[in-house]
Every structure is written in structure tokens, then in C-alpha cells.
Amino acid sequence: MAARAPQGARDKLAFLLALVPYLLDRERADVAEVAEHFSVSEAEVRQAVRLIAVSGVPGETDAYLPGDLFDIDWGAFEDDDEIVITHRVVINEPPRFSSREAAALLAGLQYLSALPSAGGHEVLDSVMTKLSRSASAEPSQLAVQSAGDADRILATVAAAVDAGLSVEFDYRTARGTSERRVVDPLRVDSVDSDWYLRAWDRRREAVRTFRVDRMSAVTQGSQAISTRPGDVAVPDALFSPSDQDTCVTVLVDVQILPFLGEYVDSVPDEVPAAGRVEIGLRLAHPDVVSRIAARFAGLMEVVDPVELRDEVRSWAQSALDAYETVPPSSDRAD
Structure with missing residues (x-):
């Protein structure tokens, strides 16, 4: 195959970027074999290999030390025209999260795993373990505080939604008054740290939104819900405008x-x-x-x-x- 010289800096860069993983996938590679594979001259291969040998990433001191650069078997390269990379950097070291980044992600995963409605706890535990091990430094130990009664109420409501059973509870309104409600739960939504029950209020015969932290004395009824999610339109917006607003x-x-x-x-x-x-x-x-x-x-x-x-x-x-x-x-x- 006739050799073709790369045209311009862009082609040279593309050749160099393709050459590195090509060499890393092989223990040894002949200069002539590489030249034929990439359709370049042997001289250009030798020039690229010498450039690879002075490439790398700076260390913690922001200076290039021997361990921060690629290295090759110079004897095999000069005497036998064979390319053997003896020290690898960058390519086989994916970016790692800092300890602060890992701690933030772990806190979010802990919050998700604590939710009663979250499934696949084994998967979350596995992800958290891998994230802790792969951080550049040991993540700070964080604990996500449970919401206590709110978590138990949320668990009861979520179970009722899955089972298709009614829910009864005392609800404290924004005016500070409390009244007993019997509803058909439709779904549970969240906005930031606040959880809301979207339900069909049997007394008012309309879809209503209830904040979970204002609910108390929550019990799961024995009656199957009469209004299902497909029977009524539940808007994506938590609060719909009303003439009484x-x-x-x-x-x-x-x-x-x-x-x-x-x-x-x-x-x-x-x-x-x-x-x-x-x-x-x-x-x-x-x-x-x-x-x-x-x-x-x-x-x-x-x-x-x-x-x-x-x-x-x-x-x-x-x-x-x-x-x-x-x-x-x-x-x-x-």
C-alpha cells in the first residue's frame, strides 16, 4: 500500500491520537506494520513515536517528572524498528472524582436509598461502594438524616398507591385547621425535599394535592379505590390555578x-x-x-x-x- 503523508496539523494530530491506543492494544508493533496500517511513511511513524515518548500529564507539582510521561523500549525501537510502550499514562487512567465530588454524589445516593419508594437497593449499594473506591481520595463521611414520621407516612401512602387501596388521614391545612380526609391515592410526587400525594378526594369529588408533612394518623383503608389514575386527568403541575385563588x-x-x-x-x-x-x-x-x-x-x-x-x-x-x-x-x- 502506498504511503500517504498526513496533510496539515489536523491530520497529524488525528494520526497521533489514533496511534497511541493502537500501540497500547499490542505488546509489540513493527514500524513498517504501523506505517502500512495508517498509510503513512515509516519516517512519520518514527517521528510520532519520539513525540509520544515526551508526552504525558503533569503531576501534583505541575511539573513533568519521568513517571508522568510515556516511555518506550528504546533499544528495541532503535535496533529492531519495534515499538514497545513500557510506561503508560493518561490513556489507561480514567478521570476520578475528587473527594468532595464523591461525597456529594454519595449523599444523594444515600438519600435515594432511604426513600421507601426507591427500588433496587442492592444496585444503589453497589454504586456507592464503587464510587467510594474510585474517588481520588477518601470521601468525607456524610449521613443523610431520616425525616422520621414523614418517611413512615410516605411508605404507607406509596404502599396504598401500589395496592390500589384508599387512604385516610388527618390533614392540616395552610390555615392551620385539621380535618379528616378519605382519598383514592393516584401518585406521589416530589419537589426538592417536599413530598406530595396526588389523590381523588371523595368528599370534594376532585383531584387534590396534599403535602405529606401535613398528614398525620395515616391509615391504609381496606376498600379498593374507585377512581384510578387513568380515570381522571392529573396535571403535571402540583398546583392548578382556580377562580378561588x-x-x-x-x-x-x-x-x-x-x-x-x-x-x-x-x-x-x-x-x-x-x-x-x-x-x-x-x-x-x-x-x-x-x-x-x-x-x-x-x-x-x-x-x-x-x-x-x-x-x-x-x-x-x-x-x-x-x-x-x-x-x-x-x-x-x-
């Missing part, structure tokens, strides 16, 4: 916009990179605005309606007044 205008710091999620109803066309912006919220219950304001204290101000603004101010003042009624600690250090 309360629309609230608030002034918020732009940094909390991503955290307001589906509460946001309207946003200006142009949002500044920093500072405050006036937006609209749509809430199922007006009391929810107090909870949002408490979560983002100092970063949100209720503008309208005025009566809701006054209610939030009164609620915050009551919370402050409660601190004044707390007696001082008797074991305070002098």
Missing part, C-alpha cells in the same frame, strides 16, 4: 424568584440582575403568604391587597411580642 402583589428581592416556584403568577418582562422587583403571586389560601414572608424574611414585602398586608404585619408583630413573654433563662452564665 388569592392574587397577591409583592415586592421581592430577585434572588428569591427561583424559590417561589409555582406560586408566581406574573413577572415583568424585564427583571433586573439585582435589587427588587414587583411580581404577582397566586395562592390557594391567603394565609400562605405569611409562611412565605417568614421563610424569606427581609426579602419580601406584601404590597396588595392592603388588608392582607396588614394581616402579615400583625402576624409578624405577634411573633415578636411572643419573645417578650418568654422568661429569661435561669441558667444563663454570668
Whole structure:
């Protein structure tokens, strides 16, 4: 086969990148054999091999030491025209996670394995073991705290969904009231660390969304569900707009916009990179605005309606007044 010289730097680079794995797959390779395989001249093969011998990656000191470079059997190369790589770098060492990266991934896998609805725990355990071993350094030991009652409630709800049985529970609404609900569970969804039950409420005869952490005294009924997931439309959005919703205008710091999620109803066309912006919220219950304001204290101000603004101010003042009624600690250090 006639030799063909690579044309330009791009072809030379492609040849070099293909040559390295070719040589690594073979214990020995003749210069003439390599030249014929890649359709290049023997002189170009020798030039490429000499370049490989001074290639590698810098070590921890950012300097190239002998162990950081490829090496070849120079005697076989110079005397017998044979190419033998005696020291390998880079190609046979895949990138490794740092200890911090591995710790973050392990924490996520621990969280997944702790979920009652997560299957294949053996697979997750195997992945975590391999990840710990393959990190560049020993990952930091992290523990994911269980949510306690919420996990048990979630397990009961998930089992009812799988079994197609009704669920009964006490539900604390955003207004702070509690009432007994009997529902046909349809599916379980999550948003960040919050879990929600999507279910057909038998009393209201409509699909409702329930936060798992507001459910208590949960029991799995013995009755089969009368409304199945295929019988009704369950929207992907957790909260669907309703004519009964309360629309609230608030002034918020732009940094909390991503955290307001589906509460946001309207946003200006142009949002500044920093500072405050006036937006609209749509809430199922007006009391929810107090909870949002408490979560983002100092970063949100209720503008309208005025009566809701006054209610939030009164609620915050009551919370402050409660601190004044707390007696001082008797074991305070002098």
C-alpha cells in the first residue's frame, strides 16, 4: 500500500491520537506494520513515536517528572524498528472524582436509598461502594438524616398507591385547621425535599394535592379505590390555578424568584440582575403568604391587597411580642 503523508496539523494530530491506543492494544508493533496500517511513511511513524515518548500529564507539582510521561523500549525501537510502550499514562487512567465530588454524589445516593419508594437497593449499594473506591481520595463521611414520621407516612401512602387501596388521614391545612380526609391515592410526587400525594378526594369529588408533612394518623383503608389514575386527568403541575385563588402583589428581592416556584403568577418582562422587583403571586389560601414572608424574611414585602398586608404585619408583630413573654433563662452564665 502506498504511503500517504498526513496533510496539515489536523491530520497529524488525528494520526497521533489514533496511534497511541493502537500501540497500547499490542505488546509489540513493527514500524513498517504501523506505517502500512495508517498509510503513512515509516519516517512519520518514527517521528510520532519520539513525540509520544515526551508526552504525558503533569503531576501534583505541575511539573513533568519521568513517571508522568510515556516511555518506550528504546533499544528495541532503535535496533529492531519495534515499538514497545513500557510506561503508560493518561490513556489507561480514567478521570476520578475528587473527594468532595464523591461525597456529594454519595449523599444523594444515600438519600435515594432511604426513600421507601426507591427500588433496587442492592444496585444503589453497589454504586456507592464503587464510587467510594474510585474517588481520588477518601470521601468525607456524610449521613443523610431520616425525616422520621414523614418517611413512615410516605411508605404507607406509596404502599396504598401500589395496592390500589384508599387512604385516610388527618390533614392540616395552610390555615392551620385539621380535618379528616378519605382519598383514592393516584401518585406521589416530589419537589426538592417536599413530598406530595396526588389523590381523588371523595368528599370534594376532585383531584387534590396534599403535602405529606401535613398528614398525620395515616391509615391504609381496606376498600379498593374507585377512581384510578387513568380515570381522571392529573396535571403535571402540583398546583392548578382556580377562580378561588388569592392574587397577591409583592415586592421581592430577585434572588428569591427561583424559590417561589409555582406560586408566581406574573413577572415583568424585564427583571433586573439585582435589587427588587414587583411580581404577582397566586395562592390557594391567603394565609400562605405569611409562611412565605417568614421563610424569606427581609426579602419580601406584601404590597396588595392592603388588608392582607396588614394581616402579615400583625402576624409578624405577634411573633415578636411572643419573645417578650418568654422568661429569661435561669441558667444563663454570668
